Amino acid sequence: MHQLTLRQLQQGLASKQFSSLELAQHYLNRIKQLDKELNSYITVDEDTAVAQAKLADQHIASGSQHPLCGIPLAHKDNFCTAGLKTSAASKMLDNFIAPYDAHIITELKQAGSVILGKTNMDEFAMGSSGENSFYGPTKNPWNIDYVAGGSSSGSAAAVAALLAPAATGTDTSGSVRQPAAFCNLTGFKPTYGLVSRYGMIALASSLDQAGTFTRNAEDAALLLNTLAGYDARDSNSSKQEQQDYSSQIAQPLTGIKLGIVKAFFEQLPQQQANIYQQAITQLEQLGVTIVDIELPHHEHTLACYSVVSAAEAMSNLARYDGVRYGYRCQDPKDLADLYSRSRAEGFGDEVKRRILFGAAILSAKTYQSHYMQALKVRRLIQQDYQQALQQVDAILSPTTPNTAFKLGEKANNPELMAQQDYFTAAANLAGLPALSMPCGFSQGLPLGLQLIGPAFNDASLLRIAHQYQQATDWHTQTADFAHKGE
Amino acid sequence: MALQADDITTIAQFAHIQIVSSETESIAVKLNQAIQQLETMIAVNTTGIAPLINPHDAKQRLREDVANQPNQRDELLSNAPLTEQGLFLVPRVIE
Numbered sequence: 001m002h003q004l005t006l007r008q009l010q011q012g013l014a015s016k017q018f019s020s021l022e023l024a025q026h027y028l029n030r031i032k033q034l035d036k037e038l039n040s041y042i043t044v045d046e047d048t049a050v051a052q053a054k055l056a057d058q059h060i061a062s063g064s065q066h067p068l069c070g071i072p073l074a075h076k077d078n079f080c081t082a083g084l085k086t087s088a089a090s091k092m093l094d095n096f097i098a099p100y101d102a103h104i105i106t107e108l109k110q111a112g113s114v115i116l117g118k119t120n121m122d123e124f125a126m127g128s129s130g131e132n133s134f135y136g137p138t139k140n141p142w143n144i145d146y147v148a149g150g151s152s153s154g155s156a157a158a159v160a161a162l163l164a165p166a167a168t169g170t171d172t173s174g175s176v177r178q179p180a181a182f183c184n185l186t187g188f189k190p191t192y193g194l195v196s197r198y199g200m201i202a203l204a205s206s207l208d209q210a211g212t213f214t215r216n217a218e219d220a221a222l223l224l225n226t227l228a229g230y231d232a233r234d235s236n237s238s239k240q241e242q243q244d245y246s247s248q249i250a251q252p253l254t255g256i257k258l259g260i261v262k263a264f265f266e267q268l269p270q271q272q273a274n275i276y277q278q279a280i281t282q283l284e285q286l287g288v289t290i291v292d293i294e295l296p297h298h299e300h301t302l303a304c305y306s307v308v309s310a311a312e313a314m315s316n317l318a319r320y321d322g323v324r325y326g327y328r329c330q331d332p333k334d335l336a337d338l339y340s341r342s343r344a345e346g347f348g349d350e351v352k353r354r355i356l357f358g359a360a361i362l363s364a365k366t367y368q369s370h371y372m373q374a375l376k377v378r379r380l381i382q383q384d385y386q387q388a389l390q391q392v393d394a395i396l397s398p399t400t401p402n403t404a405f406k407l408g409e410k411a412n413n414p415e416l417m418a419q420q421d422y423f424t425a426a427a428n429l430a431g432l433p434a435l436s437m438p439c440g441f442s443q444g445l446p447l448g449l450q451l452i453g454p455a456f457n458d459a460s461l462l463r464i465a466h467q468y469q470q471a472t473d474w475h476t477q478t479a480d481f482a483h484k485g486e
Numbered sequence: 487m488a489l490q491a492d493d494i495t496t497i498a499q500f501a502h503i504q505i506v507s508s509e510t511e512s513i514a515v516k517l518n519q520a521i522q523q524l525e526t527m528i529a530v531n532t533t534g535i536a537p538l539i540n541p542h543d544a545k546q547r548l549r550e551d552v553a554n555q556p557n558q559r560d561e562l563l564s565n566a567p568l569t570e571q572g573l574f575l576v577p578r579v580i581e
Contacts, residue, residue: 095565096565097564097565099558099561099562099564099565100561192541192542193541193542193544206539206540206541232549235546235547236540236542236544238542297530299526300526300527300530302523303523303524303526303527304527306520306523306524307524307527314501318502321502322567323566323567323574323576324562324565324566324574325565325566325567326565326567328567328568332577333577334577334578334579335576335577335579336502337504337577338576338577339502340498340499340502340503340504341504343501343502343503343504344503344504344505347503352503353516353517353520355501355503356494356497356498356501356503356513356517357517357520357521358501359497359498359500359501360489360493360497360517360521363496363497363500369528370521370524370528372537373527373528373530373532374524374527375537375538375539376530376532376535376536376537376538377527377530377532378537378538379535379536379537379538380530380532380535382538382541414516414520415519415520415523418523429538429541430541431541431542432541455541455542
């Protein structure tokens with residue numbers, strides 16, 4: 001059962017090969033058996049999962065045909081889930097029980113899906129390895145001495161280890177796409193505004209977007225059909241018309257143009273460059289034309305991202321003050337002490353580093369020269385992508401500069417860690433949809449190929465990925481770890 | 487723009503994060519390393535370019551000033567570390 005995709009699970013439930021209760025219990029048992037070693041889940045609430053599964057079985061019996069009815073899912077622990085601990089992997093929220101559901105949780109509950117649990121992540125989504133969690137790092141099922149990627153480390157590891165058929169994540173500069181690449185999954189970040197951020201613990205409000213981890217693009221489209229849609233509670237929620245994101249995926253790719261920046265591939269180690277060349281050749285065989293493009297301001301992506309995200313994070317994390325929820329220090333001598341000691345003790349080192357960096361940037365001396373300058377460079381980066389996307393249907397690049405790295409290898413070097421976002425952060429700065437799909441292995445570790453498309457052309461990206469996946473089988477491969485004890 | 491130890495004290499106050507004075511040097515080093523990475527971006531010519539605050543240049547939507555949620559004080563207090571009579575408690579502010 002755990003090897004089935006969402007679509008196959010839907011068919012299995014509809015044809016009564018198994019029930020939602022059997023499915024939930026199967027995954028819950030696997031989590032008990034395998035997750036101690038991986039550390040992909042922070043919270044698993046068996047009683048709630050079983051109750052939801054029983055309810056889903058009743059809905060199915062009385063004719064519910066929602067494709068997600070009865071399907072178990074895992075959720076990154078920065079989505080509020082009513083009645084369940086929601087920690088953002090931080091000591092600051094270790095005792096926080098969310099009093100409401102995030103928008104995407106509401107939508108998925110209404111569809112009849114089952115919450116298996118809340119997954120591990122970098123604290124407040126700040127990280128690219130999964131090593132910044134208050135609950136310890138998440139391991140990569142492909143090699144447990146290696147990171148799963150971040151910040152959505154637990155969601156990626158859980159799906160890759162077949163401890164959930166799909167999971168949600170959040171992506172601010174690559175936090176869905178990079179762990180997807182590291183774990184051989186399809187990671188999808190929709191256009192900014194397509195999926196409501198209500199109830200998603202904020203890191204950087206103009207960059208954050210909810211995304212998905214699935215074993216293929218077809219499943220990503222299935223999830224997007226439920227997640228996308230206007231929500232008045234997210235002031236940037238798009239009023240784009242509802243569409244069926246699965247409707248185009250069967251269309252062949254003849255006539256599709258994909259843009260590449262040659263330099264992106266030339267800087268890679270030869271083995272990886274060869275794998276990407278094979279993927280490009282495969283796409284050309286499917287009818288795609290490859291076009292050389294330029295993105296002149298791309299070299300400023302990481303600097304621009306670091307300023308914008310730190311400034312917004314500093315503002316968003318100001319709410320954690322020990323007063324209304326979260327960690328509170330002992331015996332504060334006055335209000336200022338309450339705030340500053342609760343925050344010093346409740347936040348981890350990387351979170352504090354970024355807040356202080358944001359505070360430094362936003363001070364009077366540097367507000368214009370650094371912060372406002374970064375916002376202007378942001379527009380230049382967006383313009384580059386928009387101009388390129390007038391010539392091509394999507395842009396193709398590596399998802400990451402490297403495969404997964406060893407635990408501890410980059411942990412104490414934030415500048416080195418930031419390089420993980422080299423290819424992914426621009427899509428967040430520009431608000432564009434982006435996807436990572438498996439395209440091969442280098443020394444036993446997966447590689448991801450990234451597609452970035454025009455705003456609100458999410459269906460087109462899913463189609464390109466699906467057609468590639470019809471002609472290749474990289475995405476079907478699973479880690480040996482996932483088959484332990486079978 | 488190299489930050490000194492005094493700057494770190496001010497920044498930490500601004501951010502409401504307590505730091506001990508022995509940490510200010512090492513924090514200054516870390517922040518200065520991060521700021522150094524920005525040099526090339528700072529130098530980009532952005533004359534005539536408007537800042538991009540929101541990816542779709544969207545404006546804040548407004549709605550009618552009508553209450554649309556029920557009173558849910560108990561839920562909102564449910565995670566508070568210290569409360570009394572429906573209020574969040576903090577150390578005395580007014581002497």
